[in-house]
Amino acid sequence: MWEFIGLLSMFAIVIFMFMAALSFFKKSGKVKKYLFYAAGCFVLLIAALSIDISDDKETASTKVASEVQNEGNAVKEEKTEEEKAVAEAEAKKKAEEEARKQEEAEAKRKAEEEAAKTPQQKMFEQIMGLIDAKQAFDSGSYIKGDLPPGEYAFISFDGSGKYYAEKDTAGNIIDNENFDSFGYVHVHDVGNIETGGVLISTGAFGTLGVSSAKEIYQVLNNVEDYKQSALYKVGTDIPAGQYVIESYGNGYVAKMSGPVGKSDIIDNENFNGRFMVNVTNGQYLQISNGTIAQ
Structure with a gap:
């Protein structure tokens, strides 16, 4: 707006100066009036230029302030993202530490339970x-x-x-x-x-x-x-050799070729007291109502 007023004032000054010069040559007595009008337009031009310059300065200042604010916001945003990343890293580290402590506590509990088992x-x-x-x-x-x-x-x-x-x-x-x-x-x-x-x-x-x-x-x-009544596997439960069996009541001893279901009786005896038997690896020794004395 003020640029338009300034331009109009310049145009008016030229017109009034031309009119003043024309009046001077014609000696019409209107020179002062046109000069006065020209002076008024000049004042208006100066005012328009001053206001326009002020507006430009204000605009530039606003632009600078806006740029500064934008830069500040960018820095602030960057700082916020950095702080957020740091916070997330700390939270993750804390969660991992907590999980590790829980795992250690659980492992310790299980170890204690296992140690307490018979x-x-x-x-x-x-x-x-x-x-x-x-x-x-x-x-x-x-x-x-x-x-x-x-x-x-x-x-x-x-x-x-x-x-x-x-x-x-x-x-x-x-x-x-x-x-x-x-x-x-x-x-x-x-x-x-x-x-x-x-x-x-x-x-x-x-x-x-x-x-x-x-x-x-x-x-x-x-x-x-344990040396009481059982079906012993020679070479596994007891070593091969000679054994003395003592009965409690009527005892029974049998030397077997294999386990129940796949066995033949090699030798057997019902006795009351003591009985001696020799066994070799791979044989089975069945004792009922008796115990291995030696």
Whole structure:
């Protein structure tokens, strides 16, 4: 607007100066009037220029202020993003530290619980794992196909039964036994099986950290150096050699060629008192109502 007024004032000054010069030559007496008008337009021009310059300065100042503000906002925004990143990093670090502490606490708790377990509890848990893996079978009845053929340790424990039997599909007994404590059976997988104790594949002994049925029985029943009635595997439960068996009441001793279900009697004897027997590796020694004295 003021630029237009200034331009108009300049045009008016030129006109009035021209009119004043023309009046001077014509001597019409209007020179002063035109000069006065020209002077007024000049004042208006000066005013317009001053206001326009002021507006330009204000605009420039506003622009500079805006740029400064924008730069400030950019710096502030950049700082905010940086602070946000730092805060997120700190939060992540704190969360990771908290998770690590929880893991350590959980590991410590489990270690303490494991340390507090008795050998019996640990053995029960390991056997349950073997049952889940189909390498051991709890007391109960089974049909053909439930148990893979092979040799198993029969282990009785507090509250379990002691009877074992395998029958073919016609109901004929292949073999059966009333175990006093522990022993060994051979599963043919030809029919029905009934077991009062737990059956553990001899191939799974390493998983339990043992090498014999006797070791498993001792842990499950909290006994040490067991020498009572059982079906011992020579070279595994006891070393080969000569043994003296003492009876309590009427005792029975049998030297067997294999486990129940895959065995022949090599020698046997009913006795009351003391009986001496020699056994070699691979044989099985059955003792009922007696104990190994020496």
